[in-house]
Amino acid sequence: MTIHKEGKKPLFYLLITLFLINVAISYLVSQEDILNVVIAVSVIFYVLVLQFFRSPDIVTKEDSNLVYAPADGKVVVVEKTLENEYFEDERIQVSIFMSPLNAHVNRTPAGGIISYFKYHPGKYLVAWHPKSSTENERTTMVIRLKNNVEILVRQVAGAVARRIKWYVHEGNYVRQGQEFGFIKFGSRLDVYLPTDAELKVKPGDKTTGGKTVIAELNSI
Numbered sequence: 001m002t003i004h005k006e007g008k009k010p011l012f013y014l015l016i017t018l019f020l021i022n023v024a025i026s027y028l029v030s031q032e033d034i035l036n037v038v039i040a041v042s043v044i045f046y047v048l049v050l051q052f053f054r055s056p057d058i059v060t061k062e063d064s065n066l067v068y069a070p071a072d073g074k075v076v077v078v079e080k081t082l083e084n085e086y087f088e089d090e091r092i093q094v095s096i097f098m099s100p101l102n103a104h105v106n107r108t109p110a111g112g113i114i115s116y117f118k119y120h121p122g123k124y125l126v127a128w129h130p131k132s133s134t135e136n137e138r139t140t141m142v143i144r145l146k147n148n149v150e151i152l153v154r155q156v157a158g159a160v161a162r163r164i165k166w167y168v169h170e171g172n173y174v175r176q177g178q179e180f181g182f183i184k185f186g187s188r189l190d191v192y193l194p195t196d197a198e199l200k201v202k203p204g205d206k207t208t209g210g211k212t213v214i215a216e217l218n219s220i
Contacts, residue, residue: 004055004105006165006182014049018042054103060177060210064146067109067197067215068177069207070153070189073098075214078203083192086116086142086152091192092199094214096207104183106166107210108143109191110151111176114168116142139166139181143174149217152192155181177210193217 003011025038060068077095082088098104120138137157144150155164166181168174197215201207207214 002055002057003050004053004103004182006053006163006184010184011046011050011053014046018046048100052100052102052104055105056103056209058107058177058208058210060107060175062111062176064111064176065217066213067151067191067193067217068107069096069201069209069212069214070107070109070191071096071098071105071207071209072102073188073207075201075203075205075207076188077190078199078201080195081192083152085118085140087150087192090195091152092195092197092215094191094193094199094201095188096191097188098183103209104187105179105209106155106181106183106189108174108176108178108180109153109214110143110145111174111178112143112145114141114170114172114174115144115150116140117166117168117170119164119166137164139164141166141168141180145217149194151194152190153180154190154192155183156188156190157183191215 022039022042026035029035073096075094076097077093079093080090081093083091118140139155141153142150143153157164163184168180174180191214193215194217196218198218199215201214
């Protein structure tokens with residue numbers, strides 16, 4: 001377990017800020033009980049933020065027939081829907097909501113060539129809002145697997161998460177389970193699968209990025 005590179009600066013600045021706040025309060029307040037409460041709250045808050053920026057060590061068992069969860073979180077949507085940006089046809093959408101308590105590393109659910117990538121500025125609706133997938137700040141990435149099967153992965157910012165990061169570009173080759181991005185604080189990942197994919201998850205299921213199988217492809 002390590003701290004993700006996206007967390008190093010925020011954690012440093014937060015530590016300095018909390019330290020200065022505690023020093024200032026120690027000069028203004030003489031009651032030891034109040035000072036102890038402030039210190040305890042500061043420590044708890046820092047640990048919670050530290051947990052958010054953790055980067056778990058994950059080993060993905062690569063299998064071209066399987067699609068893995070792109071993130072830690074909870075499955076909130078499993079349904080057939082019309083994907084309008086790239087496929088312009090019906091797909092199975094699997095959406096995973098990441099709470100602030102989840103690690104927010106984003107991993108590729110399958111290996112292949114990135115045939116399409118685009119960043120979209122947008123709104124900051126709560127991540128579980130039905131329109132967040134099409135109206136919020138987001139990225140869209142399409143991975144072309146062997147035999148030209150393609151799946152789409154979408155990073156979606158939430159009401160708090162306003163910093164989407166990505167480390168890949170169109171034309172790159174990505175391995176299954178490879179880290180491709182990070183979203184700061186609560187957000188979601190959408191995966192759009194072929195309609196003949198065999199689903200392995202349902203709403204309410206918990207996922208681990210790069211470990212939990214969300215579907216098996218029948219088109220390979």
